[in-house]
Amino acid sequence: MKQKHSHRLCSVIVSIIVVLIVLIAVSLFWVNSHLCFVDYTPYSYSESGDTIKNPYVGLYSIRGYMLAEDATFSLPEANAAIDSNSSSFELSLIEINLKNYGNCDLSDNALSQIDSILSAWTKTGSQLILRFLYDWDGQNLESEPNELSQILIHMEQVGPIVNKYASSVYILQGIFVGNWGEMNNTTHMGNGEMETLIQKLDDVIDPSIFLSVRTPAQWRTIVGEYHDTKLPHCPQPNLLSSLASRLGLYNDGMLGSANDTGTYGDKAAADLDTNYSDAWTREDELAFQNDLCRYVPNGGEVIIDNVYNDFDNAVKDLSQMHVSYLNSDYDSTVLNKWKETIVNGTDDVWNGMSGYDYIERHLGYRYVLDSSSLKFHPLFDDTGMLTVTIRNVGFSNCYRPLEASVYVVSDLTGDCVAKVPIDTDPRLWNSGESSSFTVPIDVRSLNNRENNTYTLYLKCSDTTLNRTILFANTQTPTEYGYEVGNIGVSRGGWTFDLR
Structure with a gap:
């Protein structure tokens, strides 16, 4: 009877071990498939004293x-x-x-x-x-x-x-x-x-x-x-x-x-x-x-x-x-x-x-891109949170509504792969103050073995006048606005030999 009970206990232990191995394997596969690494490099911002032509000021x-x-x-x-x-x-x-x-x-x-x-x-x-x-x-x-x-x-x-x-x-x-x-x-x-x-x-x-x-x-x-x-x-x-x-x-x-x-x-x-x-x-x-x-x-x-x-x-x-x-x-x-x-x-x-x-x-508003950062947990976050800080060094705010968006542009093709509207009201970017806002970036959708580096741009526009708002930074704006930073995306690199 003792031997029979011992065999039964061994079977239970083996079953538990097998289940644990399966769970660990499934977990490792899930972690490996879900793991996403992001490398963010902010642009080197520099204020300009040049004259800029913006509406209303x-x-x-x-x-x-x-x-x-x-x-x-x-x-x-x-x-x-x-x-x-x-x-x-x-x-x-x-x-x-x-x-x-x-x-x-x-x-x-x-x-x-x-x-x-x-x-x-x-x-x-x-x-x-x-x-x-x-x-x-x-x-x-x-x-x-x-x-x-x-x-x-x-x-x-x-x-x-x-x-x-x-x-x-x-x-x-x-x-x-x-x-x-x-x-x-x-x-x-x-x-x-x-x-x-x-x-x-x-x-x-x-x-x-x-x-x-x-x-x-x-x-x-x-x-x-x-x-x-x-x-x-x-x-x-x-x-x-x-x-x-x-x-x-x-x-x-x-x-x-x-x-x-x-x-x-x-x-x-x-x-x-x-x-x-x-x-x-x-x-x-x-x-x-x-x-x-x-x-x-x-x-x-x-x-x-x-x-x-x-x-x-x-x-x-x-x-x-x-x-x-x-x-x-x-x-x-x-x-x-x-x-x-x-x-x-x-x-x-x-x-x-x-x-x-x-x-x-x-006179009026004068925006300067000051800093940016991106926060993303490689395992638990679904989106990266881009934080951008802007200084308004002008005497006043802008009083007409403006539209602000972040553009995600492929470094490989030069194409815009995402336009993300910013939940901010530039009319409240107060003169003499810094204003920060966060923008969700779907970094998990950006990974591609052939294309995994991107440049983020910020563009502010007056849609009524169809005018791009110029910033007082030394960089030259592009069709997507001003460069904010560069982002590299890669998934987990573990491989498993199941032979």
């Missing part, structure tokens, strides 16, 4: 048109704005003067002239800052409509034409009234008329077009969302669906004095015909803009040579105000002062450059 030129029944205009040729010499600009401020129709509706002829102007400028590829006004001479009271209702009719008349060119019209400045269209020296700012005019524009102008008012105090009066704090409650820019989310600022007295020539609160602010009891000191208004203008554009022109627009002070305030566009011609005394200033600091990228070039290159 930089210096702008001004063109003015006076509507009249017998008016003829010299209009630009297609692609003249950004495809010619280096003195051309992405942005153009188009001023359309309605003075001759101050107390009557715009005629069909006048409306046709507006259409022709916007059509011609759209064909240049320039992004348009648009301003309707009744005065170019600082004599607005002599030319603006007497009745508010007439201005409202003009807004209703031009709305459909402006909306026709919404892909090119970036910002509509002002509410038609004031000297030079700057919302001062007008009878239509008090008693709720300012709010009525901006609300009409909000109703008739395509929501993708930003609106703007002259001062932060006006913004707060209109929006009424600051709740006794020094900072506005700015909505996230997911949908441009409310007035607050698309109402920016334009400051044509920028850096001109302690109160930006009446833009902020003190005695000089009384020169602007509105309620300035809500205007704050310069320090508080700069803090207000620092918050607000992460979400909506701010720009204008610098004036009057003084200590506030000395280079170092100017850079500090332009950065805090998140300024993205400036007049290329005015004030020449200030601009020339910047041209004569040489940048000296600790950053070799900018040392020796003129202050003018430094400021021009920092």
Whole structure:
């Protein structure tokens, strides 16, 4: 009996051993087939101080048109704005003067002239800052409509034409009234008329077009969302669906004095015909803009040579105000002062450059590819997680939506084998900050005995304009964007002889 029991025990032990061997063999086969090794080498990134041409930012030129029944205009040729010499600009401020129709509706002829102007400028590829006004001479009271209702009719008349060119019209400045269209020296700012005019524009102008008012105090009066704090409650820019989310600022007295020539609160602010009891000191208004203008554009022109627009002070305030566009011609005394200033600091990228070039290159957003890494466990992970860090060294964010994707390109064939949309909103790549995002890369699908090395590229695009966004890196972009790094993929190398 003992021997029989011993044989039975041996059989069980042998069976267990056989099962364990089979399990180990199956496990080894599974591990070998599932094992995937990834070797990632990031690109050697280097920041560039060169000028780059991106939409919605930089210096702008001004063109003015006076509507009249017998008016003829010299209009630009297609692609003249950004495809010619280096003195051309992405942005153009188009001023359309309605003075001759101050107390009557715009005629069909006048409306046709507006259409022709916007059509011609759209064909240049320039992004348009648009301003309707009744005065170019600082004599607005002599030319603006007497009745508010007439201005409202003009807004209703031009709305459909402006909306026709919404892909090119970036910002509509002002509410038609004031000297030079700057919302001062007008009878239509008090008693709720300012709010009525901006609300009409909000109703008739395509929501993708930003609106703007002259001062932060006006913004707060209109929006009424600051709740006794020094900072506005700015909505996230997911949908441009409310007035607050698309109402920016334009400051044509920028850096001109302690109160930006009446833009902020003190005695000089009384020169602007509105309620300035809500205007704050310069320090508080700069803090207000620092918050607000992460979400909506701010720009204008610098004036009057003084200590506030000395280079170092100017850079500090332009950065805090998140300024993205400036007049290329005015004030020449200030601009020339910047041209004569040489940048000296600790950053070799900018040392020796003129202050003018430094400021021009920092207007708006300016993205720099900074670093990247890829995390992948050879056994347990299904996808590799690519992490990319970008610095926005510009004065402001980008305010229009952009599309960002990573392209996986075969080193063997040069073909793109995968395009991976990035779950990030470049509008939230804040100025003066670094932003990181992760991108899942299906590395297991990339292994091929003949083709197992790839280059990863990052491309950022404005799909509305069909434009690639340029980065401030020394590398030259390709059709797939900027090189991020190289990836090599291989599977486990174990072999088994089953003979």
